[in-house]
Amino acid sequence: MPMLHIDADACPVTADALAVARRLGVPVTIAGNSTQNLERHIRRDDPRDAAEARHGFWVDVLAVSVGADSADFAITERLEAGDVVVTQDIGLAAMVLGRGCAAIGVRGRVFDRATIDMELFIRHEEKKVRRAGGRTKGPAAFTGEDRKRFRRNLERLLGQ
Template sequence: MSRTLFIDADACPVTREALDTARRAGWPVVIAGNSTQNLERRIRRDDPRDPEHARRGFWVGVLDVSVGADSADFAIVGRLSAGDVVVTQDIGLASMVLGRGAAAISVRGHVFRKETIDMELFVRHEEKKVRRAGGRTRGPAAFSSEDRRRFRENLTRLLG
């Protein structure tokens, strides 16, 4: 059974790195996002686009979903198999991915774990409560070259 790398393309700054890593590892890729995004822009012209034309197991497909909150997330979860890997910034999606026996990695290279995902969801929930009450929470640090390096290293490890 072939494992697949899914990319939640909503504001994903490491799509190119994910595709390069999948090419080297011979993993198929599905890029999921809403139809207003130009999902094709990171795909090379010579990349195989379906399993029939795969090279060393690598091919890349696009999953256009409707515009709407979490559309891409639910499209990905509905197609997941145990052993797949998902690139996402969304802790909620990461939680669903782990529940399906797949792996999840953030765009900053954080590999989500079953042992800690509940705490990450709790922190997200508490921060949202503070913002709804008019408070402020600290946003993420600027995306850095160190984040990009960590992402490549950890994704390479996940794809084996």
């Protein structure tokens, strides 16, 4: 059975991911900066470990230290082939794909091994522009359609 890992740092779909996991009976790890209140996403009656699991669903919170990529590395260490990761971070998505897992962005885009290298290159080039004082286009506003696409594609990934 796959496990769902959520990179919860600035993740607008944590509650949606948990709802899908509850319905499909998939265990979840929520990883994020220790300054966040990650527990707010969890219901009081949600099982908290495999021994308490209901229909395969349980949820664990992994609070990591403040620092760049702390949650990314914590998630990567726990991955097993077939797991699914929710992230906005292209670098984490690349590591996830390299471990035989699936990665999905918060807008519902499923990352692909065939295009991840190009996405990393574009991210690097845009970062160079910003460091030199230039500006790059930011993301569009998050919409209800993004949320629907996310839920639909996450269900597909976890249902396989």
